[in-house]
Amino acid sequence: MAVNVPASELEALQALPAQDLLAWAVERFHPHLKLACSFSAEDLVVLDMLTQLVEAPRVFTLDTGRLHQETYDLVDRVRERYGLEIEVYFPDFGAVERMVREHGMNLFYKSVELRKLCCRVRKVEPLKRALKGVKAWVTGLRREQSPTRAGLQKVEVDEAHGGLLKLNPLADWTREDVWRYVRERNLPYNALYDRGFKSIGCAPCTRPVGPNEPERAGRWWWESPDTKECGLHVRS
Ligand code: SF4
Structure with a gap:
């Protein structure tokens, strides 16, 4: 759903701290505002901020069917802590069936094209459904x-x-900022972070990284760092 915000207002919003930007978005768009939550530490920071602004923020997650058990455990801990209904979107089962029959269960290791196909089927298409009727996502x-x-x-x-607004309130945060907030607010977090993971996606496509490796080095580690994204966050 396309949203018209004057360019001067957009410019002014870029300077707002995370909490203030979220307060503006809630005031302006709730309940047509959704948080895309993969249950990363960052997403839980944003979720925690939203729960301080509105009783029932809308939160969705994409269950690719290939997530870590630790991520599923965290989903339930978050549901219980905040008393929230999480909108879970699954891939189209027919598309998954066709894909794995044709290319195998572990197609993502065979080529970048097949990895991207898997991300399209399991993430990008469900995201489109998750964003239907939404004016802004976070x-x-x-x-x-x-x-x-x-x-x-x-x-x-x-x-x-389709021209909806996308808000990235933690764009200028460091990793340290995130973990300071997590500790101060005693937020639940994915147990895999304590086992060397710095970024957590699907189980077959994520591995732990060394202390000096880049944050996303463990995602699709066999691909070039300049191109690896799953297609959820396309920027023009
Ligand atoms: S991250 Fe891996 S398993 Fe998950 S959707 Fe992408 S290719 Fe498929």
């Missing part, structure tokens, strides 16, 4: 996470999804 993306995110704005017009 992510926990940060510029520091990877070269592909270095130019991230706090507020973007998401042309790939």
